[in-house]
Amino acid sequence: MTALPVLAAALAVAQAVPAPAPQDPAAPVAVELTAVQLLALATARAEEGDVATAEALFAALARDPDLDIRSEARFRHGRMLEAQNRFADAAVLYRAILDEQPGAQRVRLQLARALLFAGDEGGAARALRQAQAGGLPPDVQQVVAQFQGALRAVQPVGGSFELALAPSTNINRATRSNTLDTVIAPLELSEDAQAQSGLGAKLAGQGFVRLPLSSRLRWTLRASGQGFLYRKSAFNDIIVQLETGLEYTAGKSRLQPSIGRSQRWFGGRPFVDTDLASLSWLRALGRRSQLDVSLAVGRSNFRQNDLQDGTSYDLGVGLEHAFDARSGGRLSLTGQRLDARDPGYATTGGGAGLLYYRELGRTTAFASASLSYLEADGRIVLFPSRRVEWLARATLGATLRQASVRGFAPAVRLAYERNISTVGLFDFSRTGVELGITRAF
Structure with a gap:
């Protein structure tokens, strides 16, 4: 698993995780967290309303060499942006995931939702058709039905x-x-x-x-x-x-x-x-x-x-x-x-x-x-x-x-x-x- 160093200068992050006692009190303190731990920390910060710290962490994780890590970071970041009604910015992140994982149909459905509420009704309908063309599990069809209903209630x-x-x-x-x-x-x-x-x-x-x-x-x-x-x-x-x-x-x-x-x-x-x-x-x-x-x-x-x-x-x-x-x-x-x-x-x-x-x-x-x-x-x-x-x-x-x-x-x-x-x-x-x-x- 990839590990990312977080230096003591990143105070918001360093204060959130207990640091081991340094051997030399005069030496700078560095805390090393795994990408999974950083992902959990970013999610916690988002849920607590600390948007700035969460965005910084999600953005850093979006550059992680591990495809699963950066995709998950972008997805969670997108969901946080949607909660702030920043649907166009969320759509950009979902599109970045699909650029690397075109078969991620759950993400394509989320892209359709973001486009819908960003006011791009045509783009939302197109993303929905592409998702269905790629094949969807039966239980996901209920989500599709919700999107199809939502197309009648786009941004005013x-x-x-x-x-x-x-x-x-x-x-x-x-x-x-x-x-x-x-x-x-x-x-x-x-x-x-x-x-x-x-x-x-x-x-x-x-x-x-x-x-x-x-x-x-x-x-x-x-x-x-x-x-x-x-x-x-x-x-x-x-x-x-x-x-x-x-x-x-x-x-x-x-x-x-x-x-x-x-x-x-x-x-x-x-x-x-x-x-x-x-x-x-x-x-x-x-x-x-x-x-x-x-x-x-x-x-x-x-x-x-x-x-x-x-x-x-x-x-x-x-x-x-x-x-x-x-x-x-x-x-x-x-x-x-x-x-x-x-x-x-x-x-x-x-x-x-x-x-x-x-x-x-x-x-x-x-x-x-x-x-x-x-x-x-x-x-x-x-x-x-x-x-x-x-x-x-x-x-x-x-x-x-x-x-x-x-x-x-x-x-x-x-x-x-x-x-x-x-x-x-x-x-x-x-x-x-x-x-x-x-x-x-």
């Missing part, structure tokens, strides 16, 4: 944010050609209308409030926003959205009707305002899978071009599945329709996407790919061809928890887009990188 207030550097080869998703074919003559494009590379900053965040109206019904208010900011402010792209609605839960299903409004600015100028009404349905399919269906209707007012104004219809279907305790995936299908004032801007489209994620030690890696199709009802007056295009996207990314600091970990994403269009103005390719920070759970 919560939120999240993301901060990243975002270099891109095409920040404005524009063509690389300096001319465009038109019905009149080739049109020469200004430099700002062509593809521009640059280094930007991505800021994103969301916050919510949930108030229970009954055991099954909640009122919700959610605000979200995302912005890409560049040195050339003409390419800044900012969108904010506010929505309110209800959440009705019955058995394994949840129904969410809502209304809201979004506003988008491009280059510091108002671009489009949209009033939205949506309905989503979520259904658990067995222990490993979840199905979600969403339908949204919006009325858009394009501030720079009235010909684009119209009503949009969006349909989405997604199926998420946990393959095992460390990996999972998602299949999504989408359909869109925009009834714009001008047939050249009225479009119909659809697409499909795949996502796969896997925990690799202390790294969570993911890969995604999607392909979508779009066509316009007619041609835009200036261009000789009706708009028809295919858009392909591919993304690779990872969260690097081995470099976490104060509960935050670096995250990296590499994305590639290629849009093939019959109208040169919309034909582009783009490679982008996002280097940012995120919560380490």
